[in-house]
Amino acid sequence: MDEKLRIKISIADRVYPLTVEPNQEEGLRSASKKIDVMIKQFEESYAVRDKQDVLAMCALQFASQVEQKQIDYTIDSEDIERIKRLNLLLDQYLEN
Numbered sequence: 434m435d436e437k438l439r440i441k442i443s444i445a446d447r448v449y450p451l452t453v454e455p456n457q458e459e460g461l462r463s464a465s466k467k468i469d470v471m472i473k474q475f476e477e478s479y480a481v482r483d484k485q486d487v488l489a490m491c492a493l494q495f496a497s498q499v500e501q502k503q504i505d506y507t508i509d510s511e512d513i514e515r516i517k518r519l520n521l522l523l524d525q526y527l528e529n
Contacts, residue, residue, distance in 0.1 A: 444468050445484050 438458055442449045442465045453461060471491045472484075481487050 445472055445488060 436455075437452045438455055439450065439452050440458055440461070442451055442461055444465055445468075451461065468491055471494060472487050475481060475487045475490050479490075481490075
C-alpha cells in the first residue's frame with residue numbers, strides 16, 4: 434500500500450504543506466510552477482498591487498481554460514454523433 438507523501442508547494446511566495454498520494458505529486462508541482470509563471474506574467478502586464486487580485490486572475494484563466502475544453506468536447510461529441518447518424522443513413526441507402 435502506498436503511503437502518502439508530505440510535500441511543500443510554493444504559490445505566490447507562500448508555502449503550503451500538503452499530504453498527497455504519490456501519483457499526485459508531479460501534477461501538483463507542475464500546477465504550482467504554472468501558477469507562478471502566470472502570476473509573473475500578470476504582474477508584468479498589468480498594474481496589480483495585490484497578490485489576491487493576481488491569484489483571482491489566475492483562477493479565472495485556469496477555470497476558463499477548463500470550461501472552454503468542456504465546450505469544445507461537447508461540440509466535438511455532437512459532431513461525431515451527427516456523422517454517425519449520417520453514416521448510418523448512407524449505409525441504409527446503399528443497402529437498398
